[in-house]
Amino acid sequence: xxxxxxxxxxxxxxxxxxxxxxxxxxxxxxxxxxxxxxxxxxxxxxxxxxxxxxxxxxxxxxxxxxxxxxxxxxxxxxxxxxxxxxxxxxxxxxxxxxxxxxxxxxxxxxxxxxxxxxxxxxxxxxxxxxxxxxxxxxxxxxxxxxxxxxxxxxxxxxxxxxxxxxxxxxxxxxxxxxxxxxxxxxxxxxxxxxxxxxxxxxxxxxxxxxxxxxxxxxxxxxxxxxxxxxxxxxxxxxxxxxxxxxxxxxxxxxxxxxxxxxxxxxxxxxxxxxxxxxxxxxxxxxxxxxxxxxxxxxxxxxxxxxxxxxxxxxxxxxxxxxxxxxxxxxxxxxxxxxxxxxxxxxxxxxxxxxxxxx
Amino acid sequence: xxxxxxxxxxxxxxxxxxxxxxxxxxxxxxxxxxxxxxxxxxxxxxxxxxxxxxxxxxxxxxxxxxxxxxxxxxxxxxxxxxxxxxxxxxxxxxxxxxxxxxxxxxxxxxxxxxxxxxxxxxxxxxxxxxxxxxxxxxxxxxxxxxxxxxxxxxxxxxxxxxxxxxxxxxxxxxxxxxxxxxxxxxxxxxxxxxxxxxxxxxxxxxxxxxxxxxxxxxxxxxxxxxxxxxxxxxxxxxxxxxxxxxxxxxxxxxxxxxxxxxxxxxxxxxxxxxxxxxxxxxxxxxxxxxxxxxxxxxxxxxxxxxxxxxxxxxxxxxxxxxxxxxxxxxxxxxxxxxxxxxxxxxxxxxxxxxxxxxxxxxxxxxxxxxxxxxxxxxxxxxxxxxxxxxxxxxxxxxxxxxxxxxxxxxxxxxxxxxxxxxxxxxxxxxxxxxxxxxxxxxxxxxxxxxxxxxxxxxxxxxxxxxxxxxxxxxxxxxxxxxxxxxxxxxxxxxxxxxxxxxxxxxxxxxxxxxxxxxxxxxxxxxxxxxxxxxxxxxxxxxxxxxxxxxxxxxxxxx
Numbered sequence: 001x002x003x004x005x006x007x008x009x010x011x012x013x014x015x016x017x018x019x020x021x022x023x024x025x026x027x028x029x030x031x032x033x034x035x036x037x038x039x040x041x042x043x044x045x046x047x048x049x050x051x052x053x054x055x056x057x058x059x060x061x062x063x064x065x066x067x068x069x070x071x072x073x074x075x076x077x078x079x080x081x082x083x084x085x086x087x088x089x090x091x092x093x094x095x096x097x098x099x100x101x102x103x104x105x106x107x108x109x110x111x112x113x114x115x116x117x118x119x120x121x122x123x124x125x126x127x128x129x130x131x132x133x134x135x136x137x138x139x140x141x142x143x144x145x146x147x148x149x150x151x152x153x154x155x156x157x158x159x160x161x162x163x164x165x166x167x168x169x170x171x172x173x174x175x176x177x178x179x180x181x182x183x184x185x186x187x188x189x190x191x192x193x194x195x196x197x198x199x200x201x202x203x204x205x206x207x208x209x210x211x212x213x214x215x216x217x218x219x220x221x222x223x224x225x226x227x228x229x230x231x232x233x234x235x236x237x238x239x240x241x242x243x244x245x246x247x248x249x250x251x252x253x254x255x256x257x258x259x260x261x262x263x264x265x266x267x268x269x270x271x272x273x274x275x276x277x278x279x280x281x282x283x284x285x286x287x288x289x290x291x292x293x294x295x296x297x298x299x300x301x302x303x304x305x306x307x308x309x310x311x312x313x314x315x316x317x318x319x320x321x322x323x324x325x326x327x328x329x330x331x332x333x334x335x336x337x338x339x340x341x342x343x344x345x346x347x348x349x350x351x352x353x354x355x356x357x358x
Numbered sequence: 359x360x361x362x363x364x365x366x367x368x369x370x371x372x373x374x375x376x377x378x379x380x381x382x383x384x385x386x387x388x389x390x391x392x393x394x395x396x397x398x399x400x401x402x403x404x405x406x407x408x409x410x411x412x413x414x415x416x417x418x419x420x421x422x423x424x425x426x427x428x429x430x431x432x433x434x435x436x437x438x439x440x441x442x443x444x445x446x447x448x449x450x451x452x453x454x455x456x457x458x459x460x461x462x463x464x465x466x467x468x469x470x471x472x473x474x475x476x477x478x479x480x481x482x483x484x485x486x487x488x489x490x491x492x493x494x495x496x497x498x499x500x501x502x503x504x505x506x507x508x509x510x511x512x513x514x515x516x517x518x519x520x521x522x523x524x525x526x527x528x529x530x531x532x533x534x535x536x537x538x539x540x541x542x543x544x545x546x547x548x549x550x551x552x553x554x555x556x557x558x559x560x561x562x563x564x565x566x567x568x569x570x571x572x573x574x575x576x577x578x579x580x581x582x583x584x585x586x587x588x589x590x591x592x593x594x595x596x597x598x599x600x601x602x603x604x605x606x607x608x609x610x611x612x613x614x615x616x617x618x619x620x621x622x623x624x625x626x627x628x629x630x631x632x633x634x635x636x637x638x639x640x641x642x643x644x645x646x647x648x649x650x651x652x653x654x655x656x657x658x659x660x661x662x663x664x665x666x667x668x669x670x671x672x673x674x675x676x677x678x679x680x681x682x683x684x685x686x687x688x689x690x691x692x693x694x695x696x697x698x699x700x701x702x703x704x705x706x707x708x709x710x711x712x713x714x715x716x717x718x719x720x721x722x723x724x725x726x727x728x729x730x731x732x733x734x735x736x737x738x739x740x741x742x743x744x745x746x747x748x749x750x751x752x753x754x755x756x757x758x759x760x761x762x763x764x765x766x767x768x769x770x771x772x773x774x775x776x777x778x779x780x781x782x783x784x785x786x787x788x789x790x791x792x793x794x795x796x797x798x799x800x801x802x803x804x805x806x807x808x809x810x811x812x813x814x815x816x817x818x819x820x821x822x823x824x825x826x827x828x829x830x831x832x833x834x835x836x837x838x839x840x841x842x843x844x845x846x847x848x849x850x851x852x853x854x855x856x857x858x859x860x861x862x863x864x865x866x867x868x869x870x871x872x873x874x875x876x877x878x879x880x881x882x883x884x885x886x887x888x889x890x891x892x893x894x895x896x897x898x899x900x901x902x903x904x905x906x907x908x909x910x911x912x913x914x915x916x
Contacts, residue, residue: 045830046817048748059744066742070735077702077731084706085724088645090713098907099713103915104651112703113696120692127692127742128685134744135681152520187678192515193611195676195751199817203747206677208612209514209605213678226829230751230819231676232508234515235428238822312826334428 046199046226052246053175053201053217054182055134062130069123134203137216144173144183150194150207150229152336153236154298154311164259165286167298168311169243173252175218181249182218195231198244204230219246228312235334241312255305263288263301264356272353275346280338287357297337304358310335322351387471388887389456392478394782396453399482401853403445406489408849410438415842418835421827431823432506437488439509440529443625444536445485447767451632452481452543454774455571457782459547461877461884462565464556464894469549477542484536491528505529508821510622511592513603513614518596527596530589537586544578547571556876558896563916565875565899566649569656570635573663577624577631580667585621588614612677619670627666630730630762631659633770634701637723640777641705643873644720645712648900648912651704658697658704665694675746684743691741698734702727717871718792722773725800729765733758736811754814760807764845772799772852779856780870784882785863791855798848805841809834874900 043050051060148170149156155168172183187196189207196215197204205215219225229240247255265273273290276282282292288301307316313332314320323330326347328337342350383391413434417425426434456474460467468474491504505525507516516526551572555564592614594600601607603614642649649655671679671687679687705727714720736758740746749755772795779787813831814820825831869878876894877884879902885891898904898912 044828047830048815048817056748059748062742063739063745063748066739066745070738074731074735077706078728080706081724081727081731084709085714088709088712088714090646090715098646099711101648101910101912101915102650102707102711103648104654104707108707109651109654109700109704113700116696116699120689120696123692123738123742124685124689127688127744130742130744131681131684131688135684192520193512195819197751197817197819199748203744204676204751205747208677210608210610211612211678227817228819228822232512232515232821234520235432235506237432238428238824241826 043200043223043225048199051200052221052223052225053219055202055215055217056200058130058133059203062126065126066123069119073119139184139216140180140182142179142181143216144181145186146170146172146183147186147188148196148207150187150189150191150196150233151296152191152234153229153240153332155196155240155242156190156295156298159256159259162256162260164256165299166259166302166306168241168308169245169306171245171247171252171255172217172219174222174246174248175220177220180218182216184214184216187213187215192233193231194229194233194240196227196242197230198225198227198242200225201227201244206231217244219244222246222248222251236332239311239313239332239335241308243308243312258305258358259302261302263290264358265289266353266356269349269353269356272349272351275342275350276353279340279342279346281340281350284337300354300357302357303354304356310337318351318355321354322347325350385475387467387475389460389468389471389474390782390884390886390889392474393453393455393457395478396449396456396481399478399485400446400450400453401856403441403485404450404849405853407438407441407446408846410434410441412842412846414438415839417823418825419839420836421825421832423824426823428823429503429506432508432821433504435821436505436508436529440488440505440533441485442763443509443629444533445481445488447629447763448536448540449478449481449485450771451574451629452477452540454636454778455547455574455632456543458778458877459550459568459571460554461781461880461889462875463551463554463559463568464876464890464896465550465554466888466890466893468546469554470546473542474546477539477546480539480542481536484532484534484539487535488528488532491525491532494524494528510618511614512618513592513609513611514605516592517604517606519604519606527593530592530596534586534589534593537582537589540578540582541586544575544582547575548579551575556890556893556896562653563896563899566638566652566655567635567875570631570638570659573659574628574631574635577628577663577666581621581624581628584617588617588621591617612674615674615677616670619673620667622673623670624663624666626759626762627662629767631662633726633767633774634659636770636774636777637705637726639873639875640719640723640773641708643777643871644715644717644723645709646715647708647712648874648903649704650707650710652899654700655704658700661697662694662701665690665697669694672741672743672746673750675743676750688741688743692738695734695738695741702731702734717776718787718789718796719773719777719871721793721796722769722776725796726766726769726773729761729769729803733761733766736761749814751819752814753818753820754811756820757807757810757814760810764803765807769799769803772796775852775856777871778877779859780863780866781877781882781884783860783863784866785859786866786870787855787859787863791851791858795848795851795855798851799845802841802844802846802848805844806838807841809841810838869902872906874902876901878902879905 049060051057145161147158147160157170158165173181175181187205187207189209194207195204196207201217201219202215205213223246225244227242229237276292277290282294284294284297286293286299309316309320309324310332325340327339328335386392413426417423417431503525505528507521507526511526511529514520551568591602595602595604601609603609605611638649669687669691672691675684740749740758776787776792813834816830818825818831866882868881880889898916900912904911904913
């Protein structure tokens with residue numbers, strides 16, 4: 001049998017492109033982190049590295065540690081692989097002999113078993129510490145309690161101690177480290193699985209029917225934090241958006257008081273109210289003080305205090321409100337809100353009435 | 359040994375009508391033909407799954423895009439995932455196992471040839487049934503079309519209340535059918551390897567390819583069985599009034615998750631272990647050295663198989679398990695990294711001191727090594743449960759598992775195609791087209807999946823048909839889509855190479871790579887029906903090395 005020795009040139013492009021391609025990933029992650037920490041006031045990019053709440057902060061610290069360790073492993077193994085590929089390429093000047101046949105080495109095998117085991121132990125201890133710190137955090141007496149209920153495709157928020165019910169836009173107080181007022185959420189689902197995720201405030205926790213989950217957050221500064229449903233829940237999973245407003249202590253009290261008020265009863269809009277009370281609206285929607293007590297859809301008692309409609313799918317303007325009632329599919333195709341088929345006069349009256357629900 | 363093999367030509371196909379040829383292929387029980395059928399079938403679905411991926415990527419190219427409706431988008435990602443896992447990855451790997459295992463262990467066929475044919479046709483039936491849902495999914499209700507419940511079909515989304523019509527039933531029954539096919543194939547591979555090795559081939563002398571497929575088959579038995587059980591329970595729920603997963607009647611949504619992921623996680627290893635097998639055959643041949651640490655490689659694989667059976671709930675870190683359960687699944691998941699790392703180091707050890715030839719199969723294997731390294735490291739990030747609470751369900755996870763499946767599994771598979779195509783067809787694949795395929799695919803892959811990690815870190819969840827502008831996701835998604843197109847073009851180059859080389863490729867001869875395992879001792883393609891004129895006897899792990907180097911045989915050192 002003959003031994004064929006292939007004459008091969010060094011494949012430098014392989015190596016170079018590998019270095020570039022792979023470095024891209026890590027550069028990208030760092031870039032993302034940098035981008036988002038550069039502008040702390042602007043929360044339009046919900047980066048997990050731009051955290052503003054204790055659980056998200058602990059996760060960020062852990063993630064930097066894990067990124068550091070894995071980055072180091074990457075550098076070492078990547079360099080070794082690159083070295084091997086370059087150094088041991090078959091060369092034109094090679095003789096026709098096969099290289100020395102090596103079958104293994106117990107010492108080396110032991111080394112590259114024990115070192116990874118040690119790394120795993122370290123990573124695990126760091127991880128377990130953060131799991132415990134977040135999951136088993138004690139609930140202080142001042143904590144605000146909220147029940148969040150996932151629906152296809154919107155969020156219901158109830159403040160049991162405060163008698164407030166709202167939807168899609170959660171208001172929580174800012175939490176001062178000297179006087180913590182975290183918000184503890186009980187997470188329930190009315191239908192399918194959903195997941196509550198505000199990347200800048202906390203990791204995600206699922207809302208699962210027949211099960212009570214918990215999560216908590218304590219924003220350190222005021223502002224609007226964006227998120228959305230993170231567990232596929234059906235046709236309009238994509239537009240099940242979530243907004244969390246972290247209010248200063250006074251603003252939060254004002255907001256709560258506003259929400260505790262019964263619905264505005266403006267007699268000038270009685271016609272619109274009649275439309276609400278005599279059509280299918282009240283099967284799903286509640287307005288405090290009317291005979292509408294439905295719970296399939298969001299509570300509308302203070303509809304106008306919210307910035308968005310349809311779980312964040314559209315800005316809350318009279319035009320959008322009218323369109324949403326007339327043809328929900330135009331804003332959110334597949335949502336469970338039916339087109340109401342009202343006459344133009346009824347539709348106008350209804351929109352004017354809803355506009356008074358501040 | 360090659361002198362033992364008499365080249366007996368099969369009856370010339372040209373002399374027969376196409377119906378006779380078709381009849382022969384449909385009724386065949388020959389492991390090589392069934393292997394080829396599996397591979398062709400999977401390639402067909404690879405193209406379909408690829409088209410679905412392209413539709414997904416076009417829709418996500420811009421925020422608020424309306425290329426497809428949300429309903430169509432949801433069907434696309436459900437069908438893409440289901441197709442790629444069950445009707446591309448599994449059958450293509452079974453195809454290679456079917457074709458190569460008997461040849462590598464010196465056997466004339468699989469242990470149960472008829473069962474083998476039955477498995478293939480059952481799997482094929484499953485795939486066609488799934489796609490029939492586009493026509494038949496509406497059922498009596500006019501609701502639904504193709505399944506749109508995601509490839510996990512989480513409860514209660516797949517229950518009758520939330521998934522009326524028959525689309526979910528097509529999903530369930532298709533997976534049940536192909537699942538039985540997979541279980542039968544696994545039994546067949548195990549029986550073949552246990553009882554049909556040629557004289558002298560002790561377990562310790564088996565090619566790693568056979569070892570790894572043995573482990574994979576054992577895992578299939580353990581992983582597919584709970585999935586099939588869960589599918590039957592889902593059918594009971596949907597049609598016989600059962601309440602296993604029906605939360606409206608007190609059923610448990612998390613029970614389905616446990617069933618699904620106790621299948622789903624080992625499934626990842628069911629797919630990647632055969633790819634380890636490809637790498638373990640290709641890397642030594644193109645480094646001109648035996649595999650480094652053979653017993654350790656076997657041990658690490660068995661270790662991965664065991665540990666990976668206890669990690670499933672790392673897919674469920676966000677469902678509200680208590681801190682002890684989360685810690686347990688975090689450490690088991692991290693622990694899988696150890697044997698996996700050992701495998702990477704051993705491949706490195708194999709290349710160390712070798713004379714590496716950059717033929718196309720080796721290029722793909724080197725790509726596999728680098729990319730699998732990164733996929734493993736992002737896996738470590740995901741195993742840290744709190745980090746996972748942020749990353750899970752986001753595009754970071756999508757990027758991570760595509761790194762495993764495309765960067766790892768598909769790259770190794772492409773390597774396998776370039777390596778064994780000459781054996782299967784008798785002709786070499788074009789090296790020029792092969793290199794073009796490699797470079798294009800490499801660029802497309804990194805453009806798509808490197809960048810895809812970032813939107814996940816920036817809060818973009820998976821399975822959304824559209825997204826809001828201004829969240830820092832726009833440009834990234836645009837580039838990711840461009841990368842997807844580059845990959846599509848590269849795949850077309852590959853398909854063209856397969857077709858052109860079949861007719862015009864250079865004649866391969868028995869042993870074009872100067873390799874060492876038994877399949878290279880027979881003609882290319884191997885003699886139909888019996889493989890070996892006389893059953894070979896082996897004395898080491900590299901029987902052809904011994905033959906080529908009688909002065910310095912392996913058997914002296916093992």
